[in-house]
Amino acid sequence: MNNQPVLSNEHETGQIREEISKLGKWFHNIDLKGVKTAPDHFLGDYPTVKFQGFSHAIAQDLLGKTVLDIGCNAGFYSIEMKRRGAARVVGIDSDERYLAQARFAARILGADIEFKNMSVFEIAQLNEKFDIVIFMGVLYHLRHPLLALDLLYEHVVKDQLIFQSMQRGSSQIDPLEGDYDFAETGIFDSPGFPQMYFIEKRYSHDPTNWWIPNQAGMEAMLRSAGFEITDHPEKEVYICRRAAQLPDNQPRAVYPAKK
Numbered sequence: 001m002n003n004q005p006v007l008s009n010e011h012e013t014g015q016i017r018e019e020i021s022k023l024g025k026w027f028h029n030i031d032l033k034g035v036k037t038a039p040d041h042f043l044g045d046y047p048t049v050k051f052q053g054f055s056h057a058i059a060q061d062l063l064g065k066t067v068l069d070i071g072c073n074a075g076f077y078s079i080e081m082k083r084r085g086a087a088r089v090v091g092i093d094s095d096e097r098y099l100a101q102a103r104f105a106a107r108i109l110g111a112d113i114e115f116k117n118m119s120v121f122e123i124a125q126l127n128e129k130f131d132i133v134i135f136m137g138v139l140y141h142l143r144h145p146l147l148a149l150d151l152l153y154e155h156v157v158k159d160q161l162i163f164q165s166m167q168r169g170s171s172q173i174d175p176l177e178g179d180y181d182f183a184e185t186g187i188f189d190s191p192g193f194p195q196m197y198f199i200e201k202r203y204s205h206d207p208t209n210w211w212i213p214n215q216a217g218m219e220a221m222l223r224s225a226g227f228e229i230t231d232h233p234e235k236e237v238y239i240c241r242r243a244a245q246l247p248d249n250q251p252r253a254v255y256p257a258k259k
């Protein structure tokens, strides 16, 4: 695909602008031949500003690599991976409106990406492990976040996981012991003990925000699901490797594919 934003002629620009508007409100601001899809994003030029904080931590050359982008939205990260030469990129999302945006953006940019309507809880159906799995900005939208991480380990991550979650609370990290006595209760009052905040009502006006970890909680969940943290290039972003074995050597529950 062409890596440079190419300005189109006036007629084409008008058509692109019209199609962007027909596809509804965009969460990803993507430059489509000089037309931005979400120029007034509440987080600024998003996700470009986010990507600038960790883009260096991902290999520049992905030649021959396979990539799965879970919760791909309008495909910003899928497109970036294709720009780095990935052989095959699959983007999945459970919201058809975002997938329509992703298909349009990829078509305009000439990026050959396969987009599927699929939930993270259905990934066993892919029957494939990918060199790189991107799981950015989805965990806190799930009612069963640890199950999602277990499924990623079990079914789709061959080597690298690029992960991000919203975090709240303390960024203190307490050293953890192997076990604690029943009478030990003080640890739960420490801001550096792994925690997840449950949102019964709403946070940030979004009814799909359910569980938000503190930093210790996020890192502990990744480790517990079988991912070794190899880099932490940005406050919320982790680069992980799939460990050969789970930390406690205990098998996790086996989740069958949904038929």
Ligand SMILES: C[S@@+](CC[C@H](N)C(=O)[O-])C[C@H]1O[C@@H](n2cnc3c(N)ncnc32)[C@H](O)[C@@H]1O
Pocket (backbone or CB within 6 Å): 027, 047, 070, 071, 072, 073, 074, 076, 092, 093, 094, 095, 098, 118, 119, 120, 121, 135, 136, 137, 138, 141, 142
């Ligand atoms: C905050 S956006 C993050 C988009 C993108 N990954 C990023 O980091 O910019 C969350 C995305 O996850 C998708 N999503 C939410 N629940 C999902 C699920 N169960 N399975 C797959 N995608 C999901 C939403 O539709 C949305 O596109």
